[in-house]
Amino acid sequence: MRTLTTAGRTIVADIPVNRVVSLPEIDIDDLAQVLAGEPGELAPLVTRVPDSCNSPGAFAGAAVAELERAAVGLLPAWLPGTGESRPDLGGLAAARLLAAELARRGRYPRTFLTDLAVLALTGRRPLAAPLPLRIRARELARLVAVAFGRRRTVLLVEGGDGPNGEAVVAGAEWLVSSGGPAVWLLGTTSERVPAVRVGMPAGKGSVAVAGRPHPGSTVEAALEAALALESWATGRRWNQDYRSNALTPPVRLDLWWPAERCVVEIDGPEHCRPDRYELDRRRDVRLTLDGYAVLRFTNARIIHDVGAVVHEIGTFVRAQRRDTAEGNNHGRR
Known part of the structure; x- marks a missing residue:
């Protein structure tokens, strides 16, 4: 070779x-x-x-x-x-x-x-x-x-x-x-x-700090900049671990609203791998069984249409808050 x-x-x-x-x-x-x-x-x-x-x-x-x-x-x-x-x-x-x-x-x-x-x-x-x-x-x-x-x-x-x-x-x-x-x-x-x-670039190996967008992700930074302008987006958490119970291993969530039981996952090109796709589906099922909704967006969609992504997330988060205020979330934990 x-x-x-x-x-x-x-x-x-x-x-x-x-x-x-x-x-x-x-x-x-x-x-x-x-x-x-x-x-x-x-x-x-x-x-x-x-x-x-x-x-x-x-x-x-x-x-x-x-x-x-x-x-x-x-x-x-x-x-x-x-x-x-x-x-x-x-x-x-x-x-x-x-x-x-x-x-x-x-x-x-x-x-x-x-x-x-x-x-x-x-x-x-x-x-x-x-x-x-x-x-x-x-x-x-x-x-x-x-x-x-x-x-x-x-x-x-x-x-x-x-x-x-x-x-x-x-x-x-x-x-x-x-x-x-x-x-x-x-x-x-x-x-x-x-x-x-x-x-690899010198920045490779930087890790996400719990509560903040990943320092090496321009996509997470762009989404956070758009969310920061929205009054409804309070309560969000970036890159934090979640576990269903003490016996299950933790998973790192890209972005979530715990009170509204909303998880946002950002899919880069590595998510196209068959094994990664299967792992993502398993995570989604586990989170759904725990009462969370999982919204997935590709890097490309966030880059090209961050306004629509923010609107979609906001529509769900606000609906959850209305349901909670009206006592309609009986099916969710």
Whole structure:
């Protein structure tokens, strides 16, 4: 395996994006958090190689499917105005018009954007054949980057060091050469992929202080700045531990209102990992059983539409206070 740098370590901002590289000595979640939390040009998307990826085409197809799932989940960040759209005929017609206008302004294929908007709103795919994989890889990578306010998407891939490693590398090279996302392979070793040894930023390793936004999170800082202007937002707590009872391990909550039994979780790119997604769902179930409501927001939505996020949280918190005042919270602890 070739080493791209001969002296010292490159910094994250200097990792190449025009070729597939291997990052053998860095944790994928740490890297995703650094890329998401700092200003820069890259929107990170974390994925794991499925066991079925035994050919370059299979890996490329799985990567494009992951990009599509991300784009669907990021609506309305890339298509403002669809946040309240309903999946009825009127709502879909309005979403199609918005998507067509965005396609014109952003020079996307029109059918690509309109079909994606319908998929995001209804879960239904069009009957027509999809665009070629090369075009979908390129346009989805562009769209995910736009949703995060970045210039390019980078796919952070783990699990490519198994028996299908060479197929993964070839598929990744095809994605990059097709104008799709940058691809960085975590832990993969291959003679055809240069290795980059990365030095993490000096701020990496900072920890959240209970009661305050995380010092390394621009997203938490932005949400706190917006909440500080709202009179109803009193009683909030940042980054504090919660446990159901003395026998259960504590969990760290991003933001919560204990009296109103409202938990707000902020999902960065590391939450796309299958194991992290499953862990998040278990936490949500536990909190729901304890009488809490869990509101989840992606980094991209907070960055692009913090006003709507604050409004949604405020609507719930104020409703809880009204119910408590009127004695209607019989079902909650």
